[in-house]
Amino acid sequence: MFDTALTTNDLIFLAKGAGMTLIVTAISVFFGTILGIIFGVIRYQIGPWWAAPLTFVLDIFRSIPLLIQLVLANAFVTTVLGFRVSGFAVACGVLSLYTAAYCAEIVRGGIEAVPQTLRRAARSLGMTWGQDMTSIVLPLATRVALPSWIGLALGVMKDSALVYIVQVVELLKSTQILITRLQEPLFLLMICGLFYFLISFPIARFGSYLEKRWSND
Amino acid sequence: MKTSFFAFSLLAVSAVAMPAQADKLDDIIASGTLRCAVVLDFPPMGSRDENNNPIGFDVDYCNDLAAALGVKAEIVETTFPERIPSLMSGRVDVAVASTSDTLERAKTVGFTIPYYSFENAVVANEKVEMATWEDMKGKVVGATAGTYEAIWLEGKVKEWGVGEFRPYQTQADVFLALSQGQLDATVATVEVSEANVKSGNFPGIKIVDKAPMVPDYVALITLREEYGLINYMNLFINQQVRTGRYAELYKKWVGDGEPASLIVEGVYR
Amino acid sequence: MFNYNFRWNQALNSLPDMLQGALVTMEIAILSMVIGISVAIVLTLFRLSGNRILSAISATWVEIARNTPALFQIYMVHFGLGGFGVHLSPYLSLLIGIAFNNAGYLTENFRGALKAIPDTQTRAARSLGMSSIQAFQSVILPQMLRISFLPMTNQMVWAILMTSLGAVVAMNTDLYGVTSDLNARTFRTFELFAIAAVIFYVITKVITLSARLLAARLFRY
Secondary structure, three states: OOOOOOOHHHHHHHHHHHHHHHHHHHHHHHHHHHHHHHHHHHHHHHHHHHOHHHHHHHHHHHHOOHHHHHHHHHHHHHHHOOOOOOHHHHHHHHHHHHHHHHHHHHHHHHHHHOOHHHHHHHHHOOOOHHHHHHHHHHHHHHHHHHHHHHHHHHHHHHHHHHHHHHOOOOHHHHHHHHHHHHOOHHHHHHHHHHHHHHHHHHHHHHHHHHHHHHHOO | OHHHHHHHHHHHHHHHHOOOOOOHHHHHHHHOEEEEEEEOOEOOOEEEOOOOOEEOHHHHHHHHHHHHHOOEEEEEEEOOOOHHHHHHOOOOOEEEEEEEOOHHHHOOEEEEEEEEEEOEEEEEEOOOOOOOHHHHOOOEEEEEOOOHHHHHHHHHHHHHOOOEEEEEOOHHHHHHHHHHOOOOEEEEEHHHHHHHHHHOOOOOEEEEEEOOOOOEEEEEEEEOOOHHHHHHHHHHHHHHHHOOHHHHHHHHHOOOOOOOOOOOOOOOO | OOOOOOOHHHHHOOHHHHHHHHHHHHHHHHHHHHHHHHHHHHHHHHHHOOOHHHHHHHHHHHHHHHHOOHHHHHHHHHHHHHHOOOOOOHHHHHHHHHHHHHHHHHHHHHHHHHHOOOHHHHHHHHHOOOOHHHHHHHHHHHHHHHHOHHHHHHHHHHHHHHHHHHHHHOOOOOHHHHHHHHHHHHOOHHHHHHHHHHHHHHHHHHHHHHHHHHHHHHOOO
16 A cells, blocks of 8 residues: 555645645635624624625525535636636635635624623623624624634635635645546545545644533633 | 735726727737646646646647747646636636537637547446447446547437446546446547556556547637637648648657548548 | 626526436435434444444544545545445445535534433433433433434535535536536536526525424424
């Protein structure tokens, strides 16, 4: 099994693919989280009735396969509108909105978990809405939301394997390219799977550790 | 994201502001780069060397075209099902990707005159008893989704009414499945089949028979409305044959022997 | 408005084929959930068994399913097992790949649900003379399934979305497979995938709504 034609060059090639996976994930999680917080606060603030259009749009991102979202967005922006946009930009755009759709739910759940009475108490102490949000809601909601958010970020990393469809060469695609040349599918797939696992597993563990620690008191 | 939105608006503004009719040929020369879609799991037409750089007949052909235009070539890897979408999405300027000139595709993209012509072979797993192409009847067969061979083969399976057809996403997956025994047989171009059998990368496969298909003429493709570029490439293909470069590339990638004829007998063009 | 000629007619002609594919998609999703839930119950029992090897199997399964991409898992089922001479059809590869993923996530959900069920219940059941299996089956299991009903609904939606990954193992009868096959032939990418997106949306909505109705019926007390 370890008698392989894999060279250092190939490992560098794989590492580049892994780098692409991490970059796409980082960009998407960053913008997705910012958007998600904005959408989540809006949804909570204006109530379910007025937020219905926003809820509907965000729900679409959670009800259609990511693969189809990528293909559609790519076809729409480049073929229908005729813009020259790289596959990388399309991938980051779609994944950001995808992240935002899930993040908005997490944020809303986090805010709802903060007891109303606590917030009323804060406001009656003379705090403004902004002060209430930053000093009362933010720290408490974060405790509730952070473990789910970690799960979301890891989910986005795994889902980023699908951006191959818009010609972004990430980890799984680089693995397939090497398989084409070297014909060692099992060995190469193991390496690829191991990489995802090594990134995801410790962070997931950390997430459940936080969840356990914070839910005890 | 921000920068791309900025780029969007910039593009939108420039599209309104510049009524000049620069076509793709002008754009390529002005930008200094020719972006070619090439399929890289299709040896000897396209593959990767040990440093994972693209090599092959199609890669050289793209480089020649870029040299003729006086620009730099950029090879963009695509799979067979993805090559026309990547052209439509403006990710590449042309596809040098062994694209069969079917009438269905011509509804969407513009074809040049043929630059190569394939014959197709039936390749089978060694453990499967097969003597002629007709023995594929009732077997599990497969090919790369959307290719000329795949459409032919799926049609045959439907006509026979027995057996199973599986469209894989890449040529490499087809041969991997064949080598593992998941497929009993496939149809692939003779060149590619021979290269794959010879490389030893796919143990346990053998060439059985020629597939009874008309010669598979493949052409360069670009957007349907880019007549300027299509004219240029037609002349380029003619020149490649005339100057002997075509024969040279054939010898380099496919082997000794007469290069595949690009003439269709008995028809004007 | 757009510099693009929509050919909706051509795409809409394929609607019957796509709806047929939607049925296959739902079939795979439902089967994968049935298998996934059953396996997850077994894995939960493994974890509770106190046997080291059995709980290690359970833990490994859960961690691999949760920490690698689903696309990777499905590809592995087809070409990975294929390397060992285990040949599965595209349909089975996709079904098993999704069921594997479902089982991993559901086992984790069940673990969370079990925490919410007081230990004293098991003890009470045992002291009534039930065997540990009886106690699990008739006291713990129903509550566990009830508590994890919402996560199970979510997983069901995931299962539907995951069927779209079947194309990598040459699956061409489900909704995504049919669409991508048509696309490889006619290149009406936007039109075809827009229709597929609408169908997927409707399926997921139907699933979540019927799950909600089912929950209202089942858990009325």
